[in-house]
Amino acid sequence: MATNRVVGRPFCGTRVITMPDFKTKLAILLGVALSVVVLYGFLYLEREWEIGALLVMVPLGVYFLRRTNALTYYQHAAREMPRFTWISFVLGAVVLIMLLRHDDFALLMLTTVLLYATVSLGLTIQFGFVGVVNFSAVAFFGIGAYSMAALNQHFVFLPDLLIIFFSGAISALLGALLILPILRTRGHYAALITIAFGILFRTFLEVNDVLGGPQGLKVPALEMFGWNFGNSFPSEMGGGSFYVAYAIVALVLVAIVYLITRLIESSWLGLNMDSVRLDEVASAAFGINGPRWKIAAFMLGNCFAGLAGAVYAAMYGFIAPANFNLSDSLLLVSIVLLGGIGNAVAVIPAAFLIVVLPEKFQVIQEYRLLLFGIVVILILRFRPSGLMPRGLRQYFAGRFG
């Protein structure tokens, strides 16, 4: 039976489209399928002209979908059934991983995308919700990675899942120290403090012999649920690279972190954070304790970075100070800017573009930072709210704002 749902917000002046339930689901599934095909193309194709052709086709495709109203239709559907959309995309990603299960390099890229997206979701909470700039995201990513390495070395008896959580917690706690000077400064000065911290962190690693100095540390492969992540999958299980397991862990991580981010956004917590960002003085006049929300957002965002860093360290098997440069922090900030500040969904395609494109185009690889600089300038000039601007706040699917 097809029950008609009202799609879109009746009070927002948006066009009200009604569509039956199964059509809503179909729209979402089509969207997921299309995304999987395009992402598969990006990861699978190797010749530069093929990637180039795909790069030209995607904006044309988006334009076509927008002209035919298919995109609006899909957006309404996704807004109407967020849980179904979330599950479909997670399953779509599993399909993508399975399709690429023999391709080490593609899986490595995909996992990196998912981990960077996790960190960017943390930045979305910090920068997009509460308005605290953080140019040292990679330092917290690194704290997570080094915690993973050190805890694995010194506390062999701890299960790896617990170590991942500890790494996130350590990142959050060290971040709590940094927030103190940030709370006492405004605007550019707060940004400078975080930049200084990022540089400080790297220098600290280089001179610290306990943490391996410039040579870095080795990290053993994860061991969870009775499975050693260093092993590739045997042929009786369908075969597959050992990266498959890491990709799945990264997927679970990003899915949970995304869910948390969205739940925060669509609650009083997110409302208060937005209010602090938009006008701290007016917020304070209505009882909103700005510092409290800044501390909460900063710690949570850094916790996400730490969790991602821990998985990253285990996957690479080796970490060194050179992996955690200021330029990588800028890369993460540019993911948030490219996607759309404060829009949690947007960081995933943006992370994809920023991570995968340079790997595919050797030309870009050399001038990576130069090109990102240009991209950021173009975005800030022509589309300051990003490729996928954040919409009006919404608490629940359907009617409630």
Added chain:
Amino acid sequence: MRQTVLQTKKLTVSFGGLKALNGLDVQLYEGEFLGLIGPNGSGKTTFFNALTGIYRPAAGSVLLHGNDITGAPPNKVYAYGITRTFQRLRLATSLSVLDNLIIGNQRNLNLGLWHNIFNRKSFKRQLQEQIQISEELLSRFSRDLAVHLFKPVSSLSMIDRRRVEVCRALISEPNILLLDEPSAGMTPDETRALMDELQDWRVKYPSLSIILIEHEMELINKVSDRCVVLNYGEKIAEGRYSEVSMEPGVRAAYLGED
């Protein structure tokens, strides 16, 4: 004898060498509509900022129902039931009208992690409750505005934004409302409409005390029970508008006569 709600004693605020407020004694009675007038730079807004904890007084004290609240931070002052509007609107324009009103009702929100993140059913109940309260409050001010509850504030006209700001200050049912020049940027008709709506509100909540900063003398004359005149951070006159406006000191300082 009416009860004193708010009292400042020798309240002084200084910026460097300048005394923006100099030993100010003001009393506010329960249910009173007090007009605060004075030329530009006489310290009216500074007085509000000192009351609401944005500025810290250098000397003197603020008593609320006889309790000393001098130097309390803004969020405490709000919890004591003092809310305000701003001379230049300070709404979150990219958020919806509903969101702005809910921000004003902060002290009635449950900010617990469990309630917000995990128990979405109870959160939804509270949201529905807030929507209902907001809708009722808005339609008391303007029926047309209540329809725009889910629209961003940036899509509203000036008077509607003022209304939203006043509603944001009223939604938590405060004891004291501080209005900082609500007529700024509005036509006299719009201002009158807003004031009528406020008077209706006072009928329903007779214990609400209001301090109004205003340049429109006609408006002050019409709505205020009593006036305090400031000049260079000092009180130069106090009383009914008709009396105050006749005093030579006030006329010299403010009404432009020698």
